Amino acid sequence: MPITVLMPALSPTMTEGKLAKWLKKEGDAIAAGDIIAEIETDKATMEFEAVDEGVLGKILVAEGTEGVAVNAAIAVLLLEGEDASAADTAAAPAPAAAAPVAAAPAPVASAPVASAPVASAPVASVPVASAPAAAAPVVTGAVEPFQPEVLTTTAYTLTDIPEKTYDKFVRMTVREALRDAMAEEMRRDDAVFLMGEEVAQYQGAYKVSQGLLDEFGPRRVIDTPITEMGFAGLATGAAFKGLRPIVEFMTFNFSMQAIDHVINSAAKTLYMAGGKMGCPIVFRGPNGAAARVAAQHSQCYASWYAHCPGLKVLAPWSAADAKGLLKAAIRDPNPVVFLENEILYGQSFDVPDDPDFVLPIGKAKIERAGKDVTIVTYSRMVGTSLEAAELLAAEGIDAEVINLRTIRPLDVPTILASVKKTNRCISVEEGWPYAGIGSEISAVVTESAFDYLDAPVRRVTGIDVPMPYAVNLEKMVLPDAKRIADAAKAVCYKA
Amino acid sequence: MATTPRRKPRSAKSSEVPDTEELVRYYRDMLLIRRFEEKAGQLYGMGLIGGFCHLYIGQEAVVVGMQAAALDGVDTVITSYRDHGHMLACGMDPKGVMAELTGRIGGYSKGKGGSMHMFSLEKGFFGGHGIVGAQIPLGTGLGFAHQYSGDGGVCFAYMGDGAVNQGQVYESFNMAALWKLPVVYVIENNKYGMGTSVERASASTALYQRGTAYGIPGAPVDGMDVLTVRDAALEAAEHARSGKGPYILEANTYRYRGHSMSDPAKYRSKEEVSKMRTEHDPIDQLKSKLLELNAIDEAGLKEIDREVKVIVTEAAEFSQNSPEPDPSELYTDILVDA
Missing domain, CATH: 2.40.50.100 (RNA polymerase II/Efflux pump adaptor protein, barrel-sandwich hybrid domain)
Incomplete structure (x- = not known):
């Protein structure tokens, strides 16, 4: 032929x-x-x-x-x-x-758009189906007009997740809780190792990894050179091969050096591989504003990472959050971005005294129940929001404070149930307003509980400027209890 | 059936002349890559393959020679996006590779990865990465995993002459040398990073010396001669495997086609291309050698041609008959269920 x-x-x-x-x-x-x-x-x-x-x-x-x-x-x-x-x-x-x-x-x-009413030119009219398949199988591209049922499948928790309760507690700092979580998981699984700058001999730039080198040795607690892109990529490659790295960024500001590996290498590979190869890895470290360290060292990355399918993003507030969520992150077979907060490291909280204590990823916690207004927040702003709730209580407003714990997947059922009860909602975060976590919460509540709202959702965020150094200016940037309380009063029309 | 099954792990000395059976296998493996890529180019021309498609034609001796030093089931391979040859040389199924190129469910990544993103843990192939240079820290991590688990494996981490100017390559060299990781870095110098010649991109064009500051030994090798590559690969792999740390090989090679399908390759002369094709073609060179050594006769070569043609034709047919992924696949494989 x-x-x-x-x-x-x-x-x-x-x-x-x-x-x-x-x-x-x-x-x-x-x-x-x-x-x-x-x-x-x-x-x-x-x-x-x-x-x-x-x-x-x-x-x-x-x-x-x-x-x-x-x-x-x-x-x-x-x-x-x-x-x-x-x-x-x-x-x-x-x-x-x-x-x-x-x-x-x-x-x-x-x-062409001008030629006819828009409705008459749907994508489906492309006569793809008429191409004779026998002659040359044709690349069809889009087939049907596509209407997604839900916005995404992995950004939101869509069903209620049960959470165990505990009755014995022990008091510890967030710093100790993080260390214990890593130590327990490293005892449990030899594939888990910790890598980062100053994590071993120096015992951690913020002393989070204190004692780990002594217990696990230099094979599993590894000081790296200052080379974020390099070691983030190296750890990602090791995770492809089945190890379970914990990568410590001295602060998340430096993860910008490595973000290509977090997104392009770690988050996307499972999808690009059709499920054949995953990446069980944890990227952790302090995130958000510290104090008096200026613009390059004070920034919240929750919105940056939560944007990306293929990642889970966690942000603990209390020591219990820190321990339960970090253990869950290390056990999770997916890449997890774990956003800690330096200011919280020294704060003490009650932590369940149970060797099997783990928190479910994707489950928020109602830190304070209330009936008048919902405050949705995470990380250090949980504490500030609880302070605000006390200010509000003094004025007769009963606020409910939701500690998200997980930023992605977002616990939509818990947020919606609260809003349906209070009919008012504000979000609180340290990060910038534009396309921030508050924007997402506002969108979710508006899309799914609009009829329950008695006021528009209001965002309380860091001010839209690079972080200034001067003490008075810096103080103006981050939300405080008064700013949060004022926003809550505004949505209650009591300002 | 992909490339012929390779021998079991063994400790070949580079001075050892490979047996004729092995030589014939290199010939067949290179020919399979050549014919596969030609077919991919053809399917691209028919609109069956879309987007970026970077062909390996001309460079076959590099990966086939390197794989001659790899231990099956232990060693790992990672590369960037000119990756079809590496997949075939690792023993991946041509049908699955071609069907991925056409974006079908029978592809290695169910049609969700495409030309630049395929993986096979079973064959030790870790991609297929689209960001120039990013595969080098990842490959260094594979080396780290070999060392951590003590499996005796080596990672072969490939990059082009374009990637050698990415900063993360040197971050990787530093850590690999510092921790003596078992990694062989293979720089496939095909003279052009897209349309920019090495001379216009690199202050020093002796790319095998790029690890000097870290104490990493490096060697240039004729990447158009599969036996030369094989000898260098055995030495480099032995170095890495024995705990002495990483090794750099600069394989001087040439791609006959453009950078990707839409590249008219105006940055080089037709004479340059045709000189490489006629005087240095890796497949022609080995063919002459085989005939010279009486390792095979013309009839035997024809039989290999025929056999390879059947494999490629079947792959092409499979890649067109395999259905497109079901729409439900859009939402799968984003996360592993915990």
């Missing part, structure tokens, strides 16, 4: 092109790899190489022809032993020319 040579697509966007020049004539012998023609694409003039060997039996499209559709027959190649008459028979049916693949995108262009 002679081979029909088809007009090739020579760029990702090419649908037709000009057959600029034939470099072989009828009767010429052709070897695989020979350049047989020059073709002008939408981008450049390209050389067209033969894939098969044979004799150029017949040229079907003369040189100089413009607008030749991709996959139209342009020549017939005779195989060993075939004579020229075979070319004529082969040319007759012109198999693929009648079913141009390029037709799929083309109709979009032929439905």
